[in-house]
Every structure is written in structure tokens, then in C-alpha cells.
Amino acid sequence: MSFRIERPEPHGGRLIERVVTDPARGKKMAKGCPALDIKPTLDENGVPVRNVYREIMSVCYGFFSPVEGSMKEAELARVLKERRLLNDWIFPYPILFDVSEEDHKKLGVTAGDRILLRLKGEPFAILDIEEIYRIDPLEVATKTFGTPEDNPEVVKEAFNKKHPGWVIYKSMHPVIYAGKFTIINEPKLRPPFDRFWFPPRKCREEFDRRGWRTVIAHQTRNVPHVGHEFLMKNAAYTGDSEPCHGILVNAIIGVKRKGDYPDEAIVEGHEAVNLGGYIKPERHMVSILLWDMRYGNPLESMLHGIVRQNMGCTHHMFGRDHAAVGEYYDMWATQILWGKGIPSFGFPKPITEVPYGLKIRPQNMLEFWYCPKCGEIAYSGNCNHSKEKQKFSGSFIRGMVSEGVFPPPVIFRPEVYKVAVKWWKVFGYPFVTPKYLIAREKELEVDLPHMDV
Amino acid sequence: MSFRIERPEPHGGRLIERVVTDPARGKKMAKGCPALDIKPTLDENGVPVRNVYREIMSVCYGFFSPVEGSMKEAELARVLKERRLLNDWIFPYPILFDVSEEDHKKLGVTAGDRILLRLKGEPFAILDIEEIYRIDPLEVATKTFGTPEDNPEVVKEAFNKKHPGWVIYKSMHPVIYAGKFTIINEPKLRPPFDRFWFPPRKCREEFDRRGWRTVIAHQTRNVPHVGHEFLMKNAAYTGDSEPCHGILVNAIIGVKRKGDYPDEAIVEGHEAVNLGGYIKPERHMVSILLWDMRYGNPLESMLHGIVRQNMGCTHHMFGRDHAAVGEYYDMWATQILWGKGIPSFGFPKPITEVPYGLKIRPQNMLEFWYCPKCGEIAYSGNCNHSKEKQKFSGSFIRGMVSEGVFPPPVIFRPEVYKVAVKWWKVFGYPFVTPKYLIAREKELEVDLPHMDV
Numbered sequence: 001m002s003f004r005i006e007r008p009e010p011h012g013g014r015l016i017e018r019v020v021t022d023p024a025r026g027k028k029m030a031k032g033c034p035a036l037d038i039k040p041t042l043d044e045n046g047v048p049v050r051n052v053y054r055e056i057m058s059v060c061y062g063f064f065s066p067v068e069g070s071m072k073e074a075e076l077a078r079v080l081k082e083r084r085l086l087n088d089w090i091f092p093y094p095i096l097f098d099v100s101e102e103d104h105k106k107l108g109v110t111a112g113d114r115i116l117l118r119l120k121g122e123p124f125a126i127l128d129i130e131e132i133y134r135i136d137p138l139e140v141a142t143k144t145f146g147t148p149e150d151n152p153e154v155v156k157e158a159f160n161k162k163h164p165g166w167v168i169y170k171s172m173h174p175v176i177y178a179g180k181f182t183i184i185n186e187p188k189l190r191p192p193f194d195r196f197w198f199p200p201r202k203c204r205e206e207f208d209r210r211g212w213r214t215v216i217a218h219q220t221r222n223v224p225h226v227g228h229e230f231l232m233k234n235a236a237y238t239g240d241s242e243p244c245h246g247i248l249v250n251a252i253i254g255v256k257r258k259g260d261y262p263d264e265a266i267v268e269g270h271e272a273v274n275l276g277g278y279i280k281p282e283r284h285m286v287s288i289l290l291w292d293m294r295y296g297n298p299l300e301s302m303l304h305g306i307v308r309q310n311m312g313c314t315h316h317m318f319g320r321d322h323a324a325v326g327e328y329y330d331m332w333a334t335q336i337l338w339g340k341g342i343p344s345f346g347f348p349k350p351i352t353e354v355p356y357g358l359k360i361r362p363q364n365m366l367e368f369w370y371c372p373k374c375g376e377i378a379y380s381g382n383c384n385h386s387k388e389k390q391k392f393s394g395s396f397i398r399g400m401v402s403e404g405v406f407p408p409p410v411i412f413r414p415e416v417y418k419v420a421v422k423w424w425k426v427f428g429y430p431f432v433t434p435k436y437l438i439a440r441e442k443e444l445e446v447d448l449p450h451m452d453v
Numbered sequence: 454m455s456f457r458i459e460r461p462e463p464h465g466g467r468l469i470e471r472v473v474t475d476p477a478r479g480k481k482m483a484k485g486c487p488a489l490d491i492k493p494t495l496d497e498n499g500v501p502v503r504n505v506y507r508e509i510m511s512v513c514y515g516f517f518s519p520v521e522g523s524m525k526e527a528e529l530a531r532v533l534k535e536r537r538l539l540n541d542w543i544f545p546y547p548i549l550f551d552v553s554e555e556d557h558k559k560l561g562v563t564a565g566d567r568i569l570l571r572l573k574g575e576p577f578a579i580l581d582i583e584e585i586y587r588i589d590p591l592e593v594a595t596k597t598f599g600t601p602e603d604n605p606e607v608v609k610e611a612f613n614k615k616h617p618g619w620v621i622y623k624s625m626h627p628v629i630y631a632g633k634f635t636i637i638n639e640p641k642l643r644p645p646f647d648r649f650w651f652p653p654r655k656c657r658e659e660f661d662r663r664g665w666r667t668v669i670a671h672q673t674r675n676v677p678h679v680g681h682e683f684l685m686k687n688a689a690y691t692g693d694s695e696p697c698h699g700i701l702v703n704a705i706i707g708v709k710r711k712g713d714y715p716d717e718a719i720v721e722g723h724e725a726v727n728l729g730g731y732i733k734p735e736r737h738m739v740s741i742l743l744w745d746m747r748y749g750n751p752l753e754s755m756l757h758g759i760v761r762q763n764m765g766c767t768h769h770m771f772g773r774d775h776a777a778v779g780e781y782y783d784m785w786a787t788q789i790l791w792g793k794g795i796p797s798f799g800f801p802k803p804i805t806e807v808p809y810g811l812k813i814r815p816q817n818m819l820e821f822w823y824c825p826k827c828g829e830i831a832y833s834g835n836c837n838h839s840k841e842k843q844k845f846s847g848s849f850i851r852g853m854v855s856e857g858v859f860p861p862p863v864i865f866r867p868e869v870y871k872v873a874v875k876w877w878k879v880f881g882y883p884f885v886t887p888k889y890l891i892a893r894e895k896e897l898e899v900d901l902p903h904m905d906v
Contacts, residue, residue, distance in 0.1 A: 233832070238696075277836065278837075361694065382733060
């Protein structure tokens with residue numbers, strides 16, 4: 001019996017790639033279409049909470065394979081009920097191109113029309129409209145994340161406007177244009193994001209180049225403290241007959257909560273882990289996903305599994321409170337989804353065992369804490385010194401950082417902390433502020449080449 | 454697809470159990486047989502190097518399943534050539550009941566006869582002789598371990614009398630009684646070994662009791678320093694969808710080299726790791742195997758795989774220089790055997806992929822060292838601080854211990870070191886001496902109930 005684990009195929013069987021790299025062909029495809037400028041989704045206070053351009057990028061570069069565009073009404077209904085696409089493959093979230101009533105009136109398009117989407121004043125993508133329908137954003141928001149009544153296995157509290165993912169869906173416009181996206185003018189990633197841009201095909205080629213057969217993915221929206229580094233290093237001991245060859249950090253880049261670190265500090269902070277030699281650069285690689293995080297804990301973990309399987313990873317690590325905010329979900333909801341399933345979400349078995357499910361393997365991990373008796377960052381599955389243990393408290397660490405205290409090396413590697421300080425100087429504050437959000441949504445992570453259509 | 458890993462069946466398909474627990478039946482079976490007192494095998498200086506009673510125990514309690522006794526001439530030949538039993542299952546070492554010409558003459562037995570083997574003056578086991586033949590001990594010793602000419606993939610130096618495993622075979626008597634062993638008077642393990650005695654059936658029951666489905670085995674003949682503890686803790690992050698439920702330490706108890714720790718300190722030293730809370734007792738269990746270690750690196754690892762598969766483990770960790778002494782073998786020979794195979798030993802593929810091979814999974818690990826830059830025991834697959842690293846040197850640590858220096862906690866956990874000191878006081882020296890070997894071979898690890906036959 002061979003225990004060898006091979007790279008999984010993409011979710012749905014093949015990578016979606018909907019990027020036209022020949023500008024002449026791109027121009028031709030967009031010629032004569034009514035144009036619409038992409039604008040950020042704003043919350044009730046006018047603060048940007050999402051930009052659909054990130055979803056278009058993630059769809060067209062294949063991160064979200066097999067999704068090819070904005071969902072039709074029947075597909076939205078199925079995703080909300082069963083977390084499956086119409087082709088049966090599992091998928092957690094509505095992907096929707098929403099338009100205001102005002103813009104819809106102005107455009108005057110119907111099913112069968114093609115529209116040109118402009119970004120930062122330049123042509124960016126086309127959307128071939130297959131269907132136009134209306135949603136109740138509040139209903140979509142609530143059904144996406146679930147309720148304590150309908151999903152008692154994992155939902156502990158009703159979602160509300162304190163939850164940034166719920167706010168994203170709640171803030172959408174009511175008119176949905178369903179249809180496939182095609183990028184016709186390839187954006188250039190801006191520094192520092194450009195060197196972390198590995199769309200699935202390129203990422204798989206990079207794994208080949210590095211000789212990585214087994215790769216474990218690490219989800220992040222943080223500048224890594226030592227606890228994160230230990231989760232990464234220790235989860236990566238799984239593999240097949242030896243530890244995983246590679247660790248892929250995949251950072252979610254997009255709108256964040258106030259109090260999250262700025263994206264620039266996140267990617268460079270992770271890079272500092274390998275530049276500092278804590279994990280060899282030959283074994284550690286930082287990449288990004290453009291996505292306005294929904295903080296959907298188990299649902300978010302399913303999206304993470306899809307994205308990283310598409311990128312070619314064999315394993316995905318999951319800790320406590322994966323991609324969670326507040327206490328809406330059980331803190332172990334993600335591991336419940338991957339370990340036994342969540343029937344009310346449509347999964348009576350782990351999502352790697354259901355039909356049309358995932359092929360990436362979970363590595364479900366407990367917590368790490370600092371134990372002065374062990375003299376190390378200890379794993380809660382091993383360390384029995386419950387009196388002595390000192391938990392990593394994200395809010396404690398944030399508090400220390402915002403007070404300007406240089407944290408001890410047992411909490412932050414100095415190389416990593418210097419990155420946080422570097423971007424603090426740039427943005428005037430170590431964490432995301434409304435001002436940062438507004439500035440970032442003007443600049444985004446890309447520039448677009450000039451294109452006359 | 455389910456990634457769930459289930460407990461493997463015993464090697465050969467069923468557990469061998471050849472222990473008569475009813476004394477009346479035992480007496481009856483031994484009645485009227487010619488008796489032979491088991492004596493230790495002595496090297497050329499008269500120092501005990503082996504006691505065949507340990508092999509009889511390991512065979513009859515099923516540790517060596519599917520082996521049932523002393524090998525016939527054809528089976529010996531096949532083991533030496535192909536490392537397979539006559540029933541095709543892989544097995545690395547000759548298991549032989551050897552008798553001196555003098556004892557053989559005195560006994561006057563032939564094939565078909567049953568003999569009673571006495572231990573510490575009491576009836577112990579019977580051997581049903583199926584064949585009597587002669588060996589050339591030098592040839593058996595050399596063919597067992599291989600030569601640089603015949604096994605160039607892994608053998609670097611010709612074996613000689615500095616190698617304790619080679620000495621064991623070289624010191625055997627020339628007359629072999631082949632046939633099945635049956636224990637007819639069950640020995641009682643002496644303290645401290647009694648609480649670590651988990652023969653395969655009992656061990657599997659203990660795993661059930663503890664709710665351990667996935668268990669990784671750790672081979673030891675050492676009082677664990679912190680480097681050993683880190684190998685154990687970190688290798689155990691493998692599993693299926695979560696780290697292994699349990700870590701089984703299986704200590705080889707029997708004749709050791711001078712300079713090894715005494716067996717009593719080894720088992721209690723490992724126990725101190727869990728009593729000290731460095732690995733929770735719920736996740737860590739110490740057990741023993743009675744065996745005079747052959748130090749056969751890849752061959753020894755195969756025996757370890759067989760024994761721990763029989764005990765019910767799903768995984769086995771292997772580090773550098775596994776069960777090695779000197780530089781006879783390539784330091785990674787064990788991982789070569791489990792990772793790609795050693796054709797000249799009969800294995801063109803990993804020993805989990807050949808017919809009639811093993812079902813336990815290897816976890817092949819690199820080295821651990823102390824890195825002052827990382828501030829921790831670091832894994833060589835991660836840490837890039839090659840200038841700063843400080844390797845664990847077994848001989849340096851032994852030197853420090855024998856000088857009476859209390860080692861720093863980064864080398865030895867204080868609870869573990871206290872165990873070494875406790876037995877040092879008992880035996881007058883921290884390591885195995887010829888005096889210890891001679892005394893131990895009189896006492897052994899067992900007492901036998903009185904039985905009149």
C-alpha cells in the first residue's frame with residue numbers, strides 16, 4: 001500500500017481561467033458595450049466594506065474554481081440552502097454582481113447583453129449577463145451565515161451589524177446581474193502585493209519548481225506572532241511519510257475590520273518569518289488572495305479549502321476560531337465541519353467525504369500557549385501545566401503594540417515586529433482605521449494599464 | 454474520500470499467542486520432557502550479550518507475529534537472503550534457539566522431541582523440535598547485517614567485533630533447535646518493568662480504553678533528553694485529520710552496550726516526561742519490548758515496525774541514525790528503507806509497498822538542535838541559522854552526566870534527570886557497566902512462579 005499523497009486536482013475538476021492576455025482581443029471583446037464603473041460597497045456610515053473587483057479577480061484567475069461568474073437566482077438559492085453550485089460542487093458563499101437601481105436604470109441592459117466593467121477609470125472586465133433578478137440583501141446576509149434556530153450545531157448568536165461579513169451582504173444593492181466574468185485588461189499588482197501574487201496555475205508551477213509535492217496551507221489575516229508561527233511549523237509536521245515539503249501562507253487581502261493589521265504589514269510580516277530564518281525560505285512561501293473577508297468561520301474555512309486546493313495544496317491547517325469574529329459560531333465550528341460535518345449546512349459528513357466535496361486534507365489543531373514550565377510555546381494537546389500557562393491573547397498583544405511597547409521575542413520575532421512598525425509609520429497607526437479603508441479603496445491592490453475601447 | 458486511518462491488523466494477519474495461562478495444563482505439557490537451563494550468550498570475554506529468554510517472550514506474547522519459534526534451516530536462509538519468512542511475510546532477523554555441542558550431546562534429542570526450557574531454576578517454556586541443524590555463527594552474523602560489497606546502498610563499513618549485534622550472532626552456539634516455543638509457566642515482570650508490560654493484545658485493549666485510534670510509536674534505548682522529547686512531540690503532529698491521539702514509547706529492554714543507560718532509568722525516565730506534564734499522560738504511554746538490541750539501523754527499524762504494528766500503532770517515527778551504533782550504516786539508512794526501499798536487502802520499494810509488507814506508516818524526521826536565535830529546540834527542516842545552531846551531542850551529554858554536572862533544562866527536564874540520578878545511586882554509575890550486565894543477567898526482568906513438573 002502506498003501512503004504517498006499527490007497534489008489534488010482543482011475543485012470541480014479543472015482550473016477556471018478567464019483572463020484575456022492579448023490586449024487587442026480584449027479591446028475587441030469590450031467594443032461597444034455599455035460601461036459601468038466599479039464602486040466599493042459601503043456600509044450605512046459610508047465606510048467601504050467590499051469591492052467586487054476582488055471577487056472578479058479571484059473568479060477569473062481560478063482561485064474560486066469552478067465558479068465562473070455572478071450566480072443566477074437558482075444557484076444563489078441552492079448555495080444558501082445546500083452550499084452547492086448548480087453543477088453540484090460544494091461552495092459556501094453567494095458570489096454576486098450587484099447594481100444599484102439607479103445604475104441599472106441608467107444602463108438599461110437585459111439578459112443577453114454584455115457590459116464593460118471599469119476600474120480606476122480603465123477597462124477591466126466584461127460581464128455577459130445571463131439573468132437579471134432582485135434580492136433582499138438582509139435575507140441573503142442572514143441565510144448565508146445561518147441562525148441559532150436553523151443551524152444549532154454551530155451558530156450560537158444571531159448575526160447582526162457588528163459582524164463584518166453579514167454587513168457585506170446586507171449592504172449589497174438589490175439588483176443582481178448574473179453571468180460570467182472575463183478580465184480583458186490584465187491588472188498589475190502594486191507593491192508589495194506583486195511579489196506574493198500566485199494565481200492557481202502559477203502557484204502549482206511554483207510548487208513544481210520548488211519540488212514540493214505535499215504542501216500545507218496557512219490562512220492568515222494577521223501579522224504573525226510567535227503563536228501563529230508555531231501553528232504553522234507544527235501543523236506542517238503532517239504530510240505522508242515525512243512532514244509537508246512546503247508551507248503556503250495565503251493572506252486574505254481586502255477590506256478588514258478596524259483593529260486588523262494593514263495588508264501591507266501582513267504580507268511582509270509573514271515574509272519576515274522566512275527572511276529571518278525561523279522557517280527556511282525553501283520551505284515557506286507567502287501568497288495572497290484578493291477577497292473581502294466574510295469572517296464566516298466554518299463557511300470561510302470551506303472557501304479557504306477550495307482556494308488552496310485550487311492553488312495545489314495537499315493539506316490545510318485549522319486552529320481554534322478559524323476566520324472568526326465575535327462569538328457567533330462555536331469556536332471549533334471549522335473543525336466540526338472538517339471532522340464530522342454540519343448537517344444543517346448540507347453536510348452530514350466531513351466536507352472531504354461528501355459527493356462533489358473537497359480533496360484537500362484538514363489538519364485540525366488545538367491551541368498553543370506559552371508555558372514557563374516547559375520553557376517554550378507549548379501545544380495544549382501536550383502541556384499539562386494548566387496553572388502556569390500563558391495564553392496568547394490577540395487583544396493583549398494589540399494593546400501592547402498600540403501603546404508602543406516593543407513586545408518580547410517570545411511574542412513577536414523582532415524581524416516581524418519591525419515590519420509592523422515600518423507600516424505603522426506609513427499609515428500613522430498600527431491597525432486598520434476608517435481613514436486607511438477609504439484610502440485603500442481608492443488605490444486598491446492593482447493598477448490598470450491604459451486601454452482605449 | 455475518507456482520510457481516516459484505522460488501526461492496522463497484526464503483521465501476518467493475526468496475533469501469535471503461545472502462552473499457557475493454566476498452570477495445570479502447563480505442567481501436563483511439560484511432563485517427562487528433557488530439561489535445559491537457559492543461559493545467557495557470552496562474548497569472547499565472558500560478558501553476557503544476549504539471553505534467548507527475551508526472544509521466547511517476544512515470540513510467545515506476539516510482539517514478533519507471525520514468528521512462532523526458532524527458525525528452520527530453510528527459513529534462516531530465506532531471512533538472510535530476502536528478509537522474508539517461509540510464509541512470505543517480511544522479517545529482518547534470524548530468531549534461533551542455539552545449543553552448545555555439549556548440551557546437545559547431553560540432551561540426546563532429535564526432531565519430534567519436546568524439551569522443557571528452565572529459567573531461573575523454574576519451568577518456563579517448551580520447544581517442540583521440528584529440525585536440528587548447524588550454523589556457522591560468523592557467516593550468520595555477517596549475512597544478517599550485510600557488507601559494503603553486497604549492500605552498497607546502505608552498508609559503509611564491514612561489521613566486526615565492535616558491533617554488538619554482530620557479536621550476538623557471532624557468539625551463538627553452532628547447534629540450532631528449530632520449532633515453536635510455548636510458555637507454560639507465565640513469568641511475572643519485576644518492578645519497575647511490570648507497569649510497562651503491554652503485550653500486543655493488552656496494548657490494543659489499552660488503546661481502546663484510552664480512545665486512541667491513531668498512535669505513533671517512539672523507539673528508545675535512552676533516558677530522554679529534550680531533543681528526544683521534541684522528536685516525539687513533533688513527529689506526533691502527523692495523524693489523519695488531526696495529530697495522532699497517542700504516543701507509544703516502546704523501550705528496548707535487554708543487554709545493552711557499555712555506555713547505554715540502565716533499563717530501569719530508561720523506562721522511568723520516559724515516564725517522567727508524562728508525569729512532569731511535558732506530554733500529558735492521556736496522550737503518552739510507556740511500554741517495553743524484551744529484546745537484546747541488534748543495533749541494525751534499517752533492519753532494526755523493520756523489527757520495530759513489526760513490533761509496533763502488532764501492538765496496534767498506526768505510525769512510527771524515525772530520526773537520523775535510527776537504532777544505530779558506529780558508522781556501519783548510512784545515517785539515513787532507515788529512512789531509505791521506508792522511503793524508497795533497499796533492493797539488495799530484498800526490497801526494491803518501501804517496505805510498506807512490497808507484497809507481505811508492513812501496514813504501519815513511517816514518519817521520517819530530520820534533526821532537532823538548539824537554536825539561540827529561534828530561542829528554542831528547532832527542526833533542521835525549518836531553522837536557517839546554521840551558524841548559531843547547537844547540536845545535541847549524545848556523547849557530550851553523557852560526558853556531562855558522568856562528571857556529575859546537573860544538565861541545564863534545555864538539555865534534560867529536571868524530573869527526567871532525577872530519575873537518572875536515582876538509578877545511578879542504585880548501580881553506582883549512570884551508565885551500563887560489565888558488572889551491571891552480569892548482575893542483570895542473573896536477575897533478568899522476570900520472576901517465575903514455582904512449578905513442579
